[in-house]
Amino acid sequence: MQAVAINGSAREAGNTEILLQQCLKTLAFEGIPGELIRLSEKRVTPCTACAKCFKNRDGKCIITDDAFHEIYGKMCAADIIIVGSPVYFGSATAEMTALLDRAGYVARANGNVFSRKLGGPVVVARRAGQNFTYAQLMFWYMIMDMIVPGSTYWNIGFGLAPGEVKEDEEAMQTVTRFAENLAWLAKKIHE
Numbered sequence: 001m002q003a004v005a006i007n008g009s010a011r012e013a014g015n016t017e018i019l020l021q022q023c024l025k026t027l028a029f030e031g032i033p034g035e036l037i038r039l040s041e042k043r044v045t046p047c048t049a050c051a052k053c054f055k056n057r058d059g060k061c062i063i064t065d066d067a068f069h070e071i072y073g074k075m076c077a078a079d080i081i082i083v084g085s086p087v088y089f090g091s092a093t094a095e096m097t098a099l100l101d102r103a104g105y106v107a108r109a110n111g112n113v114f115s116r117k118l119g120g121p122v123v124v125a126r127r128a129g130q131n132f133t134y135a136q137l138m139f140w141y142m143i144m145d146m147i148v149p150g151s152t153y154w155n156i157g158f159g160l161a162p163g164e165v166k167e168d169e170e171a172m173q174t175v176t177r178f179a180e181n182l183a184w185l186a187k188k189i190h191e
């Protein structure tokens with residue numbers, strides 16, 4: 001089993017990444033290795049709505065001059081997909097929605113390849129917009145036919161400057177429990 005955690009923030013090693021690393025650390029402790037992908041280091045352009053993925057049904061997006069296929073391949077290979085986004089003006093980042101739009105369309109055009117994979121979103125903001133962004137990302141998981149375990153709270157955190165979310169103890173505990181539940185569920189499914 002393996003996990004992938006995708007950071008949709010424009011800045012590396014910020015608050016989103018802290019929450020994602022906490023998830024990966026918890027999964028690793030439970031025996032499930034994982035990889036962090038930073039969209040800040042990769043260029044994924046938006047979906048052009050050409051619908052060629054539905055016409056060709058070859059598991060590919062027609063846009064090939066960016067990092068999409070490298071990331072999509074890792075998502076397809078993973079048993080657990082966690083996505084993390086800071087809140088930008090009440091929503092997930094453009095980087096994250098570009099990836100999820102394209103990955104979602106290609107996956108749906110090719111037999112719903114994310115079906116019954118596990119995962120879920122984590123979200124962080126300075127002050128407001130976490131719930132909306134969490135719900136926004138949950139819509140993706142639900143239409144992807146994926147399975148999202150709960151936690152003791154929603155996977156949201158508070159923080160502005162990089163590192164501040166570590167002071168949000170409840171957020172750290174919530175994402176830890178979320179990752180424990182992912183591991184618990186993954187082991188049950190694979191036993």
Ligand SMILES: Cc1cc2nc3c(=O)[nH]c(=O)nc-3n(C[C@H](O)[C@H](O)[C@H](O)COP(=O)(O)O)c2cc1C
Pocket residue numbers: 009010011013014015016017086087088089090091124125126127128129158159160161162163
């Ligand atoms: C363009 C932009 C828009 C933002 N919009 C919001 C917002 O709507 N609500 C909020 O509470 N924080 C907002 N923030 C603050 C970030 O969500 C916050 O700094 C977060 O910790 C960033 O996560 P990161 O460290 O992973 O990049 C915004 C930041 C930027 C750069």
